[in-house]
Amino acid sequence: MDIEMLHPDTSITEVEQLADIVNRVYKEAEKGIWFDGQVRTDTAEIKWLAEKEELAIARVNGEIAGCVRISQVDTETGEFGILAVDKSRQGAGVGRALVEFAEEAFRQAELSVMQIKVLTPQEGTASFPSKANLIKWYTKQGYQETGIELIDNAVSQLSIKLALPCQFIVYRKKIR
Numbered sequence: 001m002d003i004e005m006l007h008p009d010t011s012i013t014e015v016e017q018l019a020d021i022v023n024r025v026y027k028e029a030e031k032g033i034w035f036d037g038q039v040r041t042d043t044a045e046i047k048w049l050a051e052k053e054e055l056a057i058a059r060v061n062g063e064i065a066g067c068v069r070i071s072q073v074d075t076e077t078g079e080f081g082i083l084a085v086d087k088s089r090q091g092a093g094v095g096r097a098l099v100e101f102a103e104e105a106f107r108q109a110e111l112s113v114m115q116i117k118v119l120t121p122q123e124g125t126a127s128f129p130s131k132a133n134l135i136k137w138y139t140k141q142g143y144q145e146t147g148i149e150l151i152d153n154a155v156s157q158l159s160i161k162l163a164l165p166c167q168f169i170v171y172r173k174k175i176r
Contacts, residue, residue: 001094002059003101006050006067015046017064018057022046025084029130033121038161041082055082056101058094065089068098070105077113078106078175099141103175112176116143117168135169143171 006018019041026040049055049069058065066085073079080102085094103114116138118131125132149168151159159166 001065001097003056003097004059005053006046006055006057008047008051010050012043014064015043015050018055018067019043019046021064021066021086022082022084024087028087029134030119030128031130032128033119033163033166034161035163049082056098056105058085058098058101060089060092060094066094066098068102070102072106072109072111073115076111077115077172078102078109078111079115079117081116083116095137096141103173107175110176112174113172114143114175115146115170115172117149117170119166120169122165122167135171138171142173144173146170146172 022041023039030040046055052071054069054071055067056070057067064086066089067082068080068084069082070078070080080099083095083098085098106114118135118138120131120135121128125135147170149170151162151166151168
């Protein structure tokens with residue numbers, strides 16, 4: 001498996017493929033959280049992330065297998081998000097490798113903490129087994145819940161796309 005940052009000159013075909021992978025993964029994982037017809041990303045956002053050098057992609061045998069967004073929050077904290085692995089590659093370690101890539105990138109940048117914000121319904125995850133499984137997976141990777149961030153404070157444009165009240169649960173891990 002090869003992991004590299006997405007380059008701004010990436011072909012439109014690959015940009016479309018990445019947007020499709022992200023949207024398919026999130027449509028399934030967050031079913032019932034978003035209003036019907038909403039998508040997690042589009043080609044414009046993927047291109048923008050490539051220009052900012054914030055999207056890493058994993059390839060298996062030359063084919064795109066998944067992606068993760070990495071960004072620096074402050075002088076000691078990095079963050080990852082938009083973690084998505086093509087359904088045909090799930091369970092094969094691609095997600096773990098992408099998270100490890102993000103952690104290592106920020107270790108090399110001398111940051112000490114990595115975080116992920118997980119979109120969850122305010123009512124809890126009992127009705128959303130995919131969210132409960134995701135949280136269990138992050139916990140297994142060493143991430144611990146450190147707080148809650150309300151959607152309106154974090155991303156106000158997001159709340160109008162959500163079918164029910166949600167929040168971000170913030171998970172952090174020391175990486176140095």
